[in-house]
Amino acid sequence: MISLISRLHRRGQDRSEQYFTAGQFALIRARFLRNTTGVIAGTLLSALVLIGFFAPFFSPNAPGIEGANPDYRRGAPQAVRFCDANGCSLRPFTYTYVRETPKLDLSSLAGGDLSALDALTASGGLNASAQSRYVEQTDQRRYLQFWVSGWEYSLFSIDWLGIDIRSDIHLFGVEQGQIHLFGTDEDGKDVFSRTLHAIWVTISIAVVALIVKLITSLLVGGISGYFGGRVDAVLMAITEAVRVIPPIPIYLACAVALSQIELTPVQRYFAIAVMIGALDFTTLGRRLRTHILTERNQDYVLAARLSGASTGRIIWRHLVPSFSSYIIVDTLINFPYVILAETSLSFLGLGLTEPVNSLGVLLQKAQDPDIQQNMVWQFAPVGVFVLLIMAFVFVGDALRDAADPYSERRR
């Protein structure tokens, strides 16, 4: 009994010792984990990022035209079932779909009667969606297979290191034919697979944009804040000038300039990312400047100077750690805005275009009246987009609350 009490006591001590020796990031993590919304959003976000990164593995069909299903163009989402009239099965299944050949009475045209032609075209029987009606064959089940081999893809590749892990294993597929959870578009490309691939493209654009933004902000804010005086005045004047120019015209001009240069879709998308990032440094740059301006007058900076530390040492060992948490939080909170910027550019047709898969491109397609009327399932990427943005916003929010473990105690 006594030993139990002493052990409990010791554990309590350990915990307090852990608390006292905890570094900044351990404290942030502990406080972040206490925030339920943040944890849920964080789980969702990491799931989305993971799915995005390994999109080929999770998608049953190739996202490009090579994976298009010519037998299932403009097809509706296929439901996955366990039970039907013919009984239940533990293994989920879909049905075989057969294209319904529209019965057109062409005989009336034989007489060369123009009014009959009018009637035929007005009936809508000739338009694309009437041409692609599919009937599910409820007696022909296609069972879902897991860990199936399909089209080959590169799971993980770093070109300059020569690493390229290739694989043809996919998480799921069907015995014969193809499965389309979110339906297909007008070429027969699988919307589900395209969406998964689009997540990664969009996130990687955001990452590139944010890195560019971070570097510009750190340079401008850091130099401005540490040296102050005239340097500060000039740099901040430039920042203000950039700030007052509305972004959309600049994007437009850049997009036009880019279209003059021959670029592959990938190069084009990096160019756009750099552009978004470089124009977005103003807010963070200004904040960093203010932060450094206040922080450099703290006693501990003077203490470091009197200890004989050089300017570089003061900046890197003493100043940067004090706002690293702030930068991380700001970057994460800005993720959605960068994604939105990319999306709106693509939406305007200035950013990425077909056949690249990005959430912006998929969203842009959704403005087509044909899709709005006949292929509502192509709105599925919108849902994923909203989910992604929300996850980022909530994680950023929770991180911001957790980021300064020292402020609360002082209050």
Add this chain to the structure above:
Amino acid sequence: MSLPEMFSEPLLEIRDLSIDFHTPEGHHRAVDGLNLNLQPGEVMGLVGESGSGKSISAKSIMRMLPSNAELTPQSRIRLHTGKHWVNVNALHGRDLRLVRGGQVSMIFQEPMASFAPAIRVGDQVVETIQLHTGADYASARRQGIELFDRVGIRQPEKRFDQYVFELSGGMRQRAMIALALSTRPRLLIADEPTTALDVTVQAQVLELMLELREQFGMAMLFITHDLGVISRIADNLTVMQQGRVVESGSCNKVLFAPEHDYTRRLLDALPQLDNLPPAPAKTPAPLVSIRDLSIRYPASGPGQQPFQAVSGIDLDLPAGQIIGLVGESGSGKTSLGKALLGAAPISQGEVCYRFDSPLTLSAGRRVRRKPLARMAQLVFQDPYSSLNPRMTVRDIIAEPLLALGLCRNKAEVDQRVLEVARRCHLDVTHLRRFPHAFSGGQRQRISIARALVVNPRFIVADEAVAALDVSIQADILALLKSLRDEMGLTILFISHDLSVVANLCDHVCVMQHGQLVEQGSVRDIFLNPQQAYTRTLIGAIPTLQPPAERALPVAIEVSPRA
């Protein structure tokens, strides 16, 4: 109602007051079972160190607890309005004005922070009077100016229409007192009203409060950590430690026949002018010579004037001694200390270090930072802002070694850090902790350890104990003394607190308006001051006053447990 009857009813009655704080680390009981009685006209001193719960208890009387604090259900605070009892904890809405200005007023520690900076001081007084008495603007203004006059503000009409930044420190505190008195409260709570003030101003404000007490006859709850101050003003004393009352009774009893250990420790920390250390037998050769030194800060912007902080100082700091540098705030003592370390702009003259390889700082010459840092270090006033919150204690202490490249490898650094940490009585098992885990006194030890780690010959301690509580101050002072005795360290000890200087230093220099007024051994300066300014400073030290010498006879003798 006859007089004795009036006194039989206490003004304020606090029973079983306990206050809990909700913090991220769990519940924390700040006040535990406080009982207190206050008679009309009585001055009660509430003494204790920071964190002992004295301020928060006083705030609970005015119902001004922070949102994360909670009273326990059995806590009772009752106030007698003169007609009937009021349960303070049950007040709501407009009724709260009874304890917030109506019957109870408060004077805060920092008058600059307690006035609204963008509203004229007078308008704040007028607003208070109008709210509480319903007087019209003209008569409220007349009353306010009259009050300003009574609290000893010269040219009250002019001062009444000024902003708080235009007033000097003492003036601000007087205005604050006028504001508190404007509603004619029956109970005045004074929360460290003189702590932020210079010694001379502190004496004036204390004098004023004594006078007002006589004139207005109100009760006072006087909160302070300084027993010297309280001995001049209080009838009864309550000593608190960590939320509990450790001793209470009449002022004379507690101060001259203390029963509790803690009270005795507080008393020991007071200056004893009749027991000054003897002057050192001979004055050693100077380690630092200051010749005709002037410090001028360049203009901070266009249209600003450069600021002359120190002008033409000649001073020798003898090796191996502690030299005290005293003066009021703004006298240039901090600038002088910083200039010695090359952190303030020298506009004229020079500082010569007589190290093994001599080093000179002078106007227009670049500071040779590394050799200087090797020999001379600074201990900061504020142990909170001077330690980088993102570094462990070990890294903080090791920083000068690494920055100066004094050690060959990590083991050597660790060895040196451990040595110096032991020297400064730091628990070496705590070296991996971050500064947030330490109390003020421990932080100051860390700061001293950082200064000592490179084995310097000279240390500037800038108000090194000003932010600390009395009993912790004593520890740090003992540490500084032992460093002088055992390592032969020369220390320039900058302080506005003369009592600390009296107990610690060998030599004392007095500064005023950027100039050296007087210097000499501790005994010379304290017992035989030559200059008028020095005499004022010395006379204003709040020492313990025996009952016979008290300025006022104890008005009403009431035992605290009536």
